Amino acid sequence: MLQLQAESNVPTDFGEFRMMAFSENEKDWMPHMALIAKNTDLSKPVNVRIHSECITGEVFHSQKCECGQQLNTAMQYMQENGGIIIYLRQEGRNIGIINKLKAYALQERGFDTVQANLELGLPADDRNFDIAIEMLKKLEVKSLNLMTNNPEKIKIIEDSDINFNSRIPLQIKSNLSSASYLKTKKDFFGHLLDDENS
Ligand SMILES: Nc1nc2c(ncn2[C@@H]2O[C@H](COP(=O)(O)OP(=O)(O)OP(=O)(O)O)[C@@H](O)[C@H]2O)c(=O)[nH]1
Numbered sequence: 001m002l003q004l005q006a007e008s009n010v011p012t013d014f015g016e017f018r019m020m021a022f023s024e025n026e027k028d029w030m031p032h033m034a035l036i037a038k039n040t041d042l043s044k045p046v047n048v049r050i051h052s053e054c055i056t057g058e059v060f061h062s063q064k065c066e067c068g069q070q071l072n073t074a075m076q077y078m079q080e081n082g083g084i085i086i087y088l089r090q091e092g093r094n095i096g097i098i099n100k101l102k103a104y105a106l107q108e109r110g111f112d113t114v115q116a117n118l119e120l121g122l123p124a125d126d127r128n129f130d131i132a133i134e135m136l137k138k139l140e141v142k143s144l145n146l147m148t149n150n151p152e153k154i155k156i157i158e159d160s161d162i163n164f165n166s167r168i169p170l171q172i173k174s175n176l177s178s179a180s181y182l183k184t185k186k187d188f189f190g191h192l193l194d195d196e197n198s
């Protein structure tokens, strides 16, 4: 069972967050994280971002996806409006960084993001968001405004006993490298993205 292993306040470029590490055992070096902005009011619908890890985008500023900018935007938003970021260790939609780089290599040969995963014998998206629900319940979130473009994430909340109050769009403008990735997200996964940005 998931447990809160440790927590501390951490100042960031965006402001201070209470950072919490959740895992099944304390020797887990890749715990899921919850970042709670200081001015978060749990008695009202809480602004929540459920974010999957992307080391290439968030740490190394890859232009192939918009994950880094999405995370920064979410951190800024939560500081301004209160809210929680649930950061899940689901690199590469949960296929891991080794497989994601293999998929990128296939993408260099013309496969799109979905075809590349399938070519490797992996699902297009191997994520399960139950863990996010578990964390939100531990944080006593009863109702939320979800920051996402992914209809699947909305469905997960609607199917849980946490109330889905509204969606906060999180659209980042595409660049030359990310345009086709965003187009696949819209066409294949049904992400709620405006045309001019995909
Ligand atoms: N397998 C694979 N994973 C990718 C690729 N590009 C980004 N990712 C991963 O996709 C995950 C983010 O998922 P996205 O589809 O960008 O967005 P989302 O979380 O479904 O939806 P939003 O809430 O709207 O951001 C991260 O774990 C990234 O590492 C890719 O080409 N192949």
Ligand SMILES: [Zn+2]
Binding pocket: 054, 056, 057, 058, 065, 066, 067, 068
């Ligand atoms: Zn990414």
